[in-house]
C-alpha cells in the first residue's frame with residue numbers, strides 16, 4: 009500500500025478563506041508540495057502579494073513577507089540580496105503583477121534576479137469583487153466593463169509570459185493551467201523546475217498558472233474549469249516560452 | 257583621526273557604511289546623486305550590496321524586503337522621489353522594519369527645481385503614507401552633524417524597530433566641510449528573531465505583514481505603536497539653543513537655514529538687538545520642550561524656513577498661544593541671505 | 609470480491625462542497641447526493657462505491673482544500689486509465 013496523496017507538510021492546518029472551488033487553493037498547494045519535496049521549507053522566504061492570495065502566509069509552512077500591491081518582486085529582490093542562498097519566490101495575481109506591478113515584474117526579470125514567480129492569471133480582480141484586469145478576455149463581463157471588455161476602449165489582454173520571455177534575464181517562462189488533474193500534475197512539474205533553476209543559480213523564472221475565479225466569473229466551480237479551458241487557453245496558449253538553454 | 261574635507265552627501269554615504277549599512281537601494285535624482293555614487297563604489301568594498309532600482313517605489317520596497325529579512329538597508333532620494341516612497345514608508349512603519357531613508361530636499365511642488373528647499377517638512381513629519389504612524393526624523397545643520405546622525409541611525413532603527421529619516425537639503429548635500437568619523441558608541445541591540453529568513457524547521461514560520469482585518473486587533477496594534485512613538489518622543493527629541501539668554505526675539509530654524517539665521521543673529525547683536533535661536537535637531541519628535549524654557553525677555557517668536565511655512569505649525573503648537581509666532585520664508589530653491597532676515601526682523605520688532 | 613485497488617478518504621469538515629473532485633474521478637464514485645452537511649454548512653460529496661476506487665488520486669489533485677487522502681494498493685506506478693483528464 010502506498011499513500012498516493014496526502015496533505016503536504018508545506019501547508020499549515022489553517023483552512024483557507026478562498027471561495028469554494030477557487031483554484032488558488034490548488035496552486036498554493038502545489039507550491040507547498042514542491043518546496044516540501046525539494047526539502048526547502050526551512051530555507052524559503054515567500055513574498056505574498058495583494059489579492060485573494062494575500063493570506064498565503066497563513067497557509068504555507070514557511071517564513072513569508074507580505075508585500076504592498078504590485079511590489080512583491082521588489083520585496084523579493086531585497087530579500088534575495090540579503091540571503092542569496094535562500095529560496096525566494098513571489099506569488100502574485102494578475103491585477104497585482106500585470107497592472108499595478110508591471111514595472112517591478114519587468115525589472116526583476118531584467119536584473120535576472122534569482123527568484124521564482126508564481127503568476128496566477130484568473131482574468132479578473134478577485135479580491136475587490138470582479139473588476140477588469142489587464143488579462144480580462146475580450147467581451148468578458150466584469151463589474152467595471154458590464155457590457156464585456158471592449159478592446160477598442162481598453163485594449164487587448166496582456167500576455168505576460170510572452171512579454172517576460174523577451175527579457176534576457178528571464179531564464180524559464182512557462183504557462184500552465186490547473187483545469188484538470190493532468191494539467192495540475194504538469195503545473196507542479198513546471199513549478200518544480202522554476203525552483204530548481206533558482207537553486208541552480210540560473211536566473212529569473214516565471215510560471216504563469218491559468219486559474220479560475222468562480223465567484224468573479226459568476227459560474228459554478230465545475231463550469232469555471234470548462235470556461236477556463238474553452239476561453240482562456242485559446243488566448244493564453246499553454247507551453248514553455250523560455251528555457252535556460254535559450255536564455256544563453 | 258584627522259578631519260577630511262567632504263561633500264555633505266558623500267559624508268552621509270561614508271557615515272552609512274560606518275554606521276553598519278549592509279544594503280543600499282536607490283534611484284537617481286539630483287541633488288542626492290553623490291550618495292548612491294559613493295556607495296556604488298565603496299559599499300561593496302565594505303562587504304555590502306549596492307543596487308540601483310527601477311524607481312523609488314521599487315527602491316523603498318527593496319529596503320522593505322531587505323529589512324524584513326534582517327538586512328541593515330537604506331535608501332536616499334530627494335523630494336519628488338520621497339513622495340513616491342510614501343507607500344513604502346507606511347508599510348515600513350506598520351511592519352516595524354528598521355531602515356534608514358535620506359531626503360536631500362529640493363524645491364517643489366511637482367518636479368519643482370533641483371535647488372535647495374525645506375518644503376518637505378510635512379512629508380518628513382506628517383508623511384504622505386496612510387495610517388497612524390510617526391517616523392523619527394533627524395535634521396543636521398552641518399556636514400559633521402549629518403555624519404554623526406547617520407552613524408547612529410542604523411542602531412536607533414534596530415533599537416526601536418523603526419524607519420529613520422535623515423533630513424538634509426540641496427545646500428547641505430553639496431557643500432564641503434571638514435568632517436571626522438569617531439567610533440560610534442556601542443549599543444546593545446535586540447535580536448532580530450522576528451525576521452523572515454527561513455525557519456530552518458526549528459520554529460514556527462515568521463510572517464512580516466501589515467494586513468490586520470480585525471478592527472479590534474488593528475486598534476490594539478495601533479495603540480501599541482503609539483506607545484512606542486511616545487517612548488521615542490520622550491527619549492529622542494533634540495534641539496540646540498543659540499544665544500537665547502536675554503533674547504527679546506527667539507527664532508526657530510533647522511538645517512541649512514539655521515546656519516543662516518545664526519549669522520543674522522550675530523549681525524543683530526552688533527546693533528544691540530538681542531535675538532536667539534532654537535534649532536530643532538529632530539523634526540519628529542519636535543522639541544516642543546524647548547519652547548517651555550523661553551527666556552522671560554522673549555516677546556515674540558519668528559520661524560524661518562526655506563518653504564512657505566510648514567514647521568511654523570509645530571512652533572505654534574509648542575508655544576500654544578503664549579507669544580506671537582511670525583514666519584519668514586523663501587521658497588522655490590531660493591536660499592535666504594542673513595541681511596534680508598535681519599531687515600525682516602527689524603520691521604517685525606518696529607526698529608526701522 | 610475483486611481486489612481493492614485504492615481508497616479515498618474525505619476530511620468532511622474541511623470540504624467546501626465545490627465539486628471539483630466529482631468531475632475528476634474517472635469511475636464517478638464521488639457524488640453529491642445531498643445526504644450530508646458539514647460544520648461549515650457545505651455539502652461534501654459521498655463516496656458511493658468505495659470498492660471501485662482505483663487509487664489514481666485525481667480527485668485529490670483537484671481539491672483546492674486538500675480535503676482528500678488517497679491510498680493505492682496496486683504496485684503499478686500510475687494507472688493509465690486514470691490519467692484521462
Ligand SMILES: Cc1ncc(C[n+]2csc(CCOP(=O)(O)OP(=O)(O)O)c2C)c(N)n1
Pocket residue numbers: 058059060061077100101102103104105128130132133134135136141221
Ligand atoms: C495600492 C492599492 N491599490 C488597490 C488595492 C485594492 N486591491 C486589493 S486586491 C486588488 C486586486 C487583486 O487582483 P489580482 O491581483 O488579480 O488577484 P486575485 O484577487 O484575482 O487573486 C486590488 C486592486 C490595494 N490593496 N492597494
Ligand code: SF4
Pocket residue numbers: 025026027029030031032060130134135220221222223224
Ligand atoms: S474571489 Fe475569485 S480568486 Fe478570490 S478566492 Fe474567490 S474565487 Fe478565488
Ligand code: SF4
Pocket residue numbers: 029618622623624625626627628629630652653667670671672673674675676
Ligand atoms: S474537491 Fe475537495 S472541497 Fe471540493 S467537493 Fe471535493 S473534497 Fe470537497
